[in-house]
Amino acid sequence: MxxxxxxxxxxxxxxxxxxxxxxxxxxxxxxxxxxxxxxxxxxxxxxxxxxxxLGRVEALRGVRETDDGRLAIGAMTRHQDVIDDPLVQQHCGVLAHVTAMVGDAQVRHRGTIGGALAHGDAAGDLPATALALDATFVCQGPGGQREVAAADFFVDYLDTALEDAEVLTEVRFPRLDGAWGWRYEKFVRVSQAWAIVGSVAIVRRDDGHVGEARVGLTNMATVPVRARAVEQALAGAGTDAIRRAAESAAEGTSPSADLNASPAYREHLARVLTRRALEAAAS
Structure with missing residues (x-):
């Protein structure tokens, strides 16, 4: 060791x-x-x-609003600071909700949002959330600054689009203003362990119907994945369609087999956890 x-x-x-x-x-x-x-x-x-x-680079800490209305969170902002930030709580509550479930108190007071995302572990809680929110990653290297969409950032297991000489400087999240609900459900073997499977659901309600649904899955492939079939099935549907839509949560995934779970069990968990997360988010 x-x-x-x-x-x-x-x-x-x-x-x-x-x-x-x-x-x-x-x-x-x-x-x-x-x-x-x-x-x-x-x-x-x-x-x-x-x-x-990067511990003393203060320019990488804090939360601010961008000119186009998004929330920009510095990569060295600690998890607990994300949870406590009033802008995050007001405009992107799902991020505070999920971050509060990361690890334990020691991890949340020391670990950073940029570190968790740049690590690129599909079993982590934040990558699937960033994907569901269509976050944007700002990277700085010798050639200057560039932006990478969350859909393109996670390449493979522990592998991201960051190049060797690049630093992740901030992550930009959309504001969820209006009738949005959210919930993160995860199944763990023991408390505070990595998720065997997780599902984050973000739902915009529209006159008793689902105006828009976003679902990100944790640990269902080598990278975080969107449950696109579920999202499409729920667009414009009533909340009574949630149970049926959640049955397609595992479509397009490729879960691994390990000591904790078989692929079939992970697929079952994805369906169950997605249904629970959607029902809570839609309520």
Whole structure:
């Protein structure tokens, strides 16, 4: 449980971090809260030669409104700060709701939203939520800044669209103003463990009907996935259609088999949890 030897660089700015990454290539890794990378290093599953610490880059912290009305959350904003932020609570309550279910109190007070998303673990709670919200990821590298849609950000297991010399600087979320409801349901083997399966449902109610539904699934593939068949079945339907629509939650997924669950059991969980999340969100 001892990491391999590495050099340590404390980044003073985003530009400084980018320059160090560009100099060392894939031998360097960024560290934010440390709850994802450090366990891998202790198990020798990751052995970067250089660690670039973003802990003192204050420009990467905080929540603000963008000119086009979205909420921009700095990548180094800790989970608990996201939960407590009044802008998030007022305009994107589902994000506060899901973030409050991440890990335990220690993780939430130390871990960061950018670190959790850049890690790209499909079993994490936030990737599926970002996907369901159609969030936008802002990345900065030697060539400047670019934006990546959530649908394109998660590439494969623990693999994202971030390039070797890029830093995730902020994530932009839409405001959910109006008659929106939401719920995140997840099934875990023990309290505070990674989700065996999770389902986040976001529903806009329209005169007794479902005006729009968004469903993101946790741990149903190597990347987070949208339950598109469910969303399409519910568009414009009454809330009595939820149970039937939820039966298609596992369509298009490719769940893995491990010690916790078989693919068939994960598909069953996806259907059950999606139904529960949708019923709560629509109510």
């Amino acid at each position: 001892i990491p391999a030897t590495f050099d340590y660089v404390r980044a003073e700015s985003v530009d400084h971090a980018v320059s160090v990454l560009a100099e060392h290539g894939d031998e360097a890794k960024l560290i934010a809260g440390g709850h994802s990378l450090l366990p891998l290093m202790k198990l020798r599953l990751a052995a970067p030669e250089v660690l670039v610490d």
